[in-house]
Amino acid sequence: MASKYVGKRVKRTEDPRLIQGLGHYVDDIKLPDTLHVAFLRSIHAHARITGLDVSEARNAPGVVAVYTGKDVAEKVGPVPCAGALPDLRVPDYRVLARDKVYFVGQPVAAVVATDRYAARDAVDLIMCDYEELPAVVDVEEAARGGPVIYEEYGDNIAYRLTSGEGDIDAAMAAADRVVSQRIVHQRLAPIAMEPRAVLARYLPGEQELTLWSSTQIPHLLRTQVAVMLGMPENKLRVIAPEVGGGFGSKLNVYAEEALLGWISIQHAKPVKWIETRRENIQATIHGRGQVGYVEVGCKNDGTITGLRYNVFADMGAYHQLLTPAIPTLTGLMLSGCYKIPAIQMNVTAVFTNKMSTDAYRGAGRPEATYVVERAMDIVAAELGVDTTEVRRKNFPAPDEFPFKTATGLFYDSGNYQGALDKALENSGYQQLREEQKRARDEGRLIGIGVSTYVEICALGPSQAMPAGGWESATVRIEPTCKVTVLTGASPHGQGQETSFAQLVADELGVDLNDVTVIHGDTSIVQYGIGTFGSRATAVGGTAVFNAVQSLKEKASKIAANIMGVDASAVAFSEGVFSAEAAAAAAAGEGPPSDSPPKNVSIQEVALAAHLARQIPAGMEPGLSATNFFEPANFTFPFGTHIAVVEVDRETGDIKFLRYVAVDDCGKMINPMLVEGQIHGGIVQALGQALYEEVVYDEQGQIVTGTLMDYAVPKAAHAPRFELDSTETPSPVNPMGVKGVGEAGTIGATPAIVNAVVDALAPFGVRHLDMPIRPESVWKIVNS
Amino acid sequence: MKKAISVTVNGATHQSEVEPRLLLVHYIRDVIGLTGTHIGCETSICGACTVMVEGQAVKSCTLLAVQADGASIKTIEGLAANGKLHAVQEGFWEQHGLQCGYCTPGMIIASAQLLDRNPTPTDEEIRHGLDGNLCRCTGYQHIIDAVQYAARKAKGATGD
Numbered sequence: 001m002a003s004k005y006v007g008k009r010v011k012r013t014e015d016p017r018l019i020q021g022l023g024h025y026v027d028d029i030k031l032p033d034t035l036h037v038a039f040l041r042s043i044h045a046h047a048r049i050t051g052l053d054v055s056e057a058r059n060a061p062g063v064v065a066v067y068t069g070k071d072v073a074e075k076v077g078p079v080p081c082a083g084a085l086p087d088l089r090v091p092d093y094r095v096l097a098r099d100k101v102y103f104v105g106q107p108v109a110a111v112v113a114t115d116r117y118a119a120r121d122a123v124d125l126i127m128c129d130y131e132e133l134p135a136v137v138d139v140e141e142a143a144r145g146g147p148v149i150y151e152e153y154g155d156n157i158a159y160r161l162t163s164g165e166g167d168i169d170a171a172m173a174a175a176d177r178v179v180s181q182r183i184v185h186q187r188l189a190p191i192a193m194e195p196r197a198v199l200a201r202y203l204p205g206e207q208e209l210t211l212w213s214s215t216q217i218p219h220l221l222r223t224q225v226a227v228m229l230g231m232p233e234n235k236l237r238v239i240a241p242e243v244g245g246g247f248g249s250k251l252n253v254y255a256e257e258a259l260l261g262w263i264s265i266q267h268a269k270p271v272k273w274i275e276t277r278r279e280n281i282q283a284t285i286h287g288r289g290q291v292g293y294v295e296v297g298c299k300n301d302g303t304i305t306g307l308r309y310n311v312f313a314d315m316g317a318y319h320q321l322l323t324p325a326i327p328t329l330t331g332l333m334l335s336g337c338y339k340i341p342a343i344q345m346n347v348t349a350v351f352t353n354k355m356s357t358d359a360y361r362g363a364g365r366p367e368a369t370y371v372v373e374r375a376m377d378i379v380a381a382e383l384g385v386d387t388t389e390v391r392r393k394n395f396p397a398p399d400e401f402p403f404k405t406a407t408g409l410f411y412d413s414g415n416y417q418g419a420l421d422k423a424l425e426n427s428g429y430q431q432l433r434e435e436q437k438r439a440r441d442e443g444r445l446i447g448i449g450v451s452t453y454v455e456i457c458a459l460g461p462s463q464a465m466p467a468g469g470w471e472s473a474t475v476r477i478e479p480t481c482k483v484t485v486l487t488g489a490s491p492h493g494q495g496q497e498t499s500f501a502q503l504v505a506d507e508l509g510v511d512l513n514d515v516t517v518i519h520g521d522t523s524i525v526q527y528g529i530g531t532f533g534s535r536a537t538a539v540g541g542t543a544v545f546n547a548v549q550s551l552k553e554k555a556s557k558i559a560a561n562i563m564g565v566d567a568s569a570v571a572f573s574e575g576v577f578s579a580e581a582a583a584a585a586a587a588g589e590g591p592p593s594d595s596p597p598k599n600v601s602i603q604e605v606a607l608a609a610h611l612a613r614q615i616p617a618g619m620e621p622g623l624s625a626t627n628f629f630e631p632a633n634f635t636f637p638f639g640t641h642i643a644v645v646e647v648d649r650e651t652g653d654i655k656f657l658r659y660v661a662v663d664d665c666g667k668m669i670n671p672m673l674v675e676g677q678i679h680g681g682i683v684q685a686l687g688q689a690l691y692e693e694v695v696y697d698e699q700g701q702i703v704t705g706t707l708m709d710y711a712v713p714k715a716a717h718a719p720r721f722e723l724d725s726t727e728t729p730s731p732v733n734p735m736g737v738k739g740v741g742e743a744g745t746i747g748a749t750p751a752i753v754n755a756v757v758d759a760l761a762p763f764g765v766r767h768l769d770m771p772i773r774p775e776s777v778w779k780i781v782n783s
Numbered sequence: 784m785k786k787a788i789s790v791t792v793n794g795a796t797h798q799s800e801v802e803p804r805l806l807l808v809h810y811i812r813d814v815i816g817l818t819g820t821h822i823g824c825e826t827s828i829c830g831a832c833t834v835m836v837e838g839q840a841v842k843s844c845t846l847l848a849v850q851a852d853g854a855s856i857k858t859i860e861g862l863a864a865n866g867k868l869h870a871v872q873e874g875f876w877e878q879h880g881l882q883c884g885y886c887t888p889g890m891i892i893a894s895a896q897l898l899d900r901n902p903t904p905t906d907e908e909i910r911h912g913l914d915g916n917l918c919r920c921t922g923y924q925h926i927i928d929a930v931q932y933a934a935r936k937a938k939g940a941t942g943d
Contacts, residue, residue: 009879011876011877011879012876012879014884015875015876015881015884016876018881018884018887019859019868019872019875019876019881019884019887019891020819020859020860020862020863020868020872021817021818021819021820021858021859021860021888022819022860023819023884024818025818025821025885027812027818027822028812028818030816030818117802117804117805191919192883192885192919193821193823193829193831193883193885193886193917193918193919193920194821194823194883194885195823242883242884243883244821244823244883244884244885244886245882245883245885245919245920247919274822276825277823277824277825277826277829278825492883493881493882493883493884493920494882495882672879673879675879675924675925676879676882676920676921676922676925678922679921679922679923679924679925680882680919680920680921680922681922682922683922683923684919706824706825706826706828707824707826707828707829707917708826708828712917712919714910714913714914714916714917714923715909715910715911715913715914715916715918715923715926715927716907716910716911716914718910718922718923718924720906720924720927721922721924744922
């Protein structure tokens with residue numbers, strides 16, 4: 001079947017409204033009589049609340065109510081954690097603090113007022129007295145001893161876990177060398193450009209609550225908030241309108257979401273809370289937060305014998321939805337692109353007086369790839385060989401897939417050599433190394449960093465997922481042959497309104513603009529899981545594809561009935577069902593004028609399905625199909641990134657000379673969208689490598705509390721990317737799609753750090769922790 | 784203690800009574816009701832709130848509504864003329880210069896200003912010219928391509 005749309009750089013159907021400012025994000029939705037909420041948040045990392053007087057605030061102009069932890073304690077259930085691990089400690093996490101506060105930014109009281117300025121004014125009238133307690137900040141110190149956050153636990157350990165297969169001690173003993181390195185994955189703030197936002201509207205007559213939230217998981221949110229509020233799930237409607245970015249930070253259930261719902265119920269009026277950026281940095285989940293020790297055993301010929309990773313994982317003070325699960329994803333990907341017969345990860349997950357960590361673009365997998373790719377570079381340096389040679393030596397061959405890892409996974413398909421070769425060719429690697437030699441002779445500090453990565457996405461088989469890993473789609477062909485797709489995926493920039501329409505338009509032979517994709521409304525769309533883990537196309541798109549196949553089969557039968565032929569004789573191409581060969585054979589010499597048609601368009605079938613006069617006996621009318629697709633495996637996109645940097649000796653700044661990437665995400669529905677995902681992913685990696693860190697001081701105060709200090713990369717920080725691709729289809733779904741939303745972030749971070757370390761190799765530098773600040777670089781160069 | 788102001792937004796003049804402390808971005812969004820201009824921070828870094836005031840791109844979160852008394856403002860909603868997209872808007876659509884769309888109105892206004900001042904910018908000049916606008920989704924490359932598209936289109940229109 002000729003592809004009119006799939007595989008092409010189709011312009012997005014989302015864009016016309018967004019480029020004209022006509023989209024609706026949560027704060028753009030205006031309901032009459034809306035009340036506004038502002039929060040009093042803890043200014044201490046760890047303290048007892050010894051006094052809380054809201055009386056003056058209650059009497060302030062425009063204030064309708066002020067709620068404290070005591071008011072809602074028994075009324076709203078705890079913030080949920082879906083991570084089920086053996087012996088996991090789960091502190092009770094209430095929507096407003098009661099007797100103690102555990103991190104700076106924890107909500108203590110909620111002011112409800114008639115306008116947002118009045119609400120914010122009244123927050124300043126609340127008197128909150130604290131008795132400060134010692135703050136637990138350093139994750140390694142917190143694990144060893146010192147002040148304990150939760151007295152009932154006796155220590156600060158949230159859980160311990162050992163994972164991996166193979167005899168790691170034997171592997172290390174069999175090694176010619178064991179390379180060790182301490183590696184820090186600093187805390188990051190996702191900084192979606194739209195902070196969180198919630199609008200809740202309770203209708204007392206209908207007893208229905210509608211929650212508009214900037215979320216990635218509308219259905220899961222509905223279920224969890226219904227539980228928290230003790231209300232029937234089918235009387236709660238969650239709508240994710242336009243969502244201004246997520247990156248995992250909105251794959252969650254937040255205190256504010258349930259609390260706003262509760263407040264609306266109390267007042268029977270719409271209630272709105274729009275997060276400020278300060279609140280966002282304090283009280284929206286952080287990413288990463290691991291301090292790890294990697295040991296890699298290798299033979300002198302570069303063969304890796306085993307890898308061990310002992311890691312302290314900073315949970316924060318509480319668990320949000322997936323907080324404890326993130327390090328387990330790290331463990332799964334410690335094999336990287338390599339045949340490593342023995343792998344062991346030992347996690348010590350630790351409570352600290354900080355905001356919770358949770359899923360942020362890559363969610364545990366950037367940590368794994370970073371550790372493995374840094375280790376490979378260190379091994380190569382020890383052995384005195386080119387970094388690409390050590391990598392290549394340990395790749396599985398393309399015919400060794402599905403490839404079983406010592407972390408219990410089966411990589412679906414892969415050709416790591418192909419991606420590496422292409423990247424080396426595109427970058428002119430040999431020439432680059434020669435240029436580097438010449439540059440070094442001139443005293444210029446040029447570094448070349450390579451990362452060969454594989455990542456696990458398209459989450460995933462439900463056995464491995466806390467809330468199910470399937471995805472749903474309903475595809476309806478309306479009487480006028482317009483097509484409506486209801487997807488459980490919840491895009492927030494990824495473009496599935498366009499890419500799913502491309503898929504459906506090609507399959508059904510209709511025009512792209514006749515296909516409308518609806519998502520994000522739990523009253524319209526059947527239950528779905530949502531968008532995260534680079535799953536929307538691989539899992540959600542497959543559900544769409546499967547539903548469309550059912551429709552084509554049914555439509556074919558209707559067409560056969562109209563044409564008076566057997567269904568097996570019908571062919572479908574570009575929107576037309578034809579039975580010409582069969583009809584001609586049956587008619588003999590030529591058809592009489594009143595004989596049945598030899599072609600029926602899908603438009604005719606659509607109408608016929610609803611008028612129900614020409615459908616086969618016993619067939620249900622209508623033309624709608626629903627599919628819930630359960631993937632049998634994750635998918636494993638992969639690639640090679642090569643960064644070429646130059647260090648400015650006078651300032652310590654890092655400048656990019658080249659950035660070459662070859663990524664393989666299987667089949668691409670829209671290569672333009674794929675590029676966008678990779679570009680965006682790489683710049684977030686760049687942010688982690690060189691600029692970003694959520695810094696808490698020894699008292700647990702956030703030092704990087706606004707965008708003046710938390711350095712999100714700007715256009716001038718990013719280089720021009722030279723992207724290319726290989727296409728190794730995934731056997732996991734019929735389209736061969738793998739997923740790509742997080743791959744850029746996962747692959748790029750080590751490429752960039754490897755490049756900087758390479759640039760500074762003449763100074764004996766073996767490793768640098770992120771973010772690599774100009775000050776650190778300058779000191780190395782000028783000491 | 785409200786103050787009377789008169790502000791022209793996208794060609795329509797509005798008479799309003801506002802608190803002196805009302806931010807221009809809140810005036811545009813909540814009083815006039817044009818929600819295409821967005822808020823992404825409180826420290827004037829992100830640029831999502833960028834509008835044109837008297838033909839200059841400014842961050843409307845860092846202006847008070849009373850400071851705009853008597854001024855003429857253009858927001859993203861007023862950029863297209865007679866149903867025809869501005870060249871920069873067209874460029875963003877053609878080149879996939881947006882994903883979630885939240886930074887986009889401010890980014891488009893800033894880009895339009897950049898091209899007003901420098902009709903044939905280099906990529907470097909675009910990157911530095913957009914120093915006041917953050918994007919977390921695109922990685923910026925397609926935004927640069929979008930602005931270059933608009934620059935080429937404007938050049939073509941003048942027959943150069």
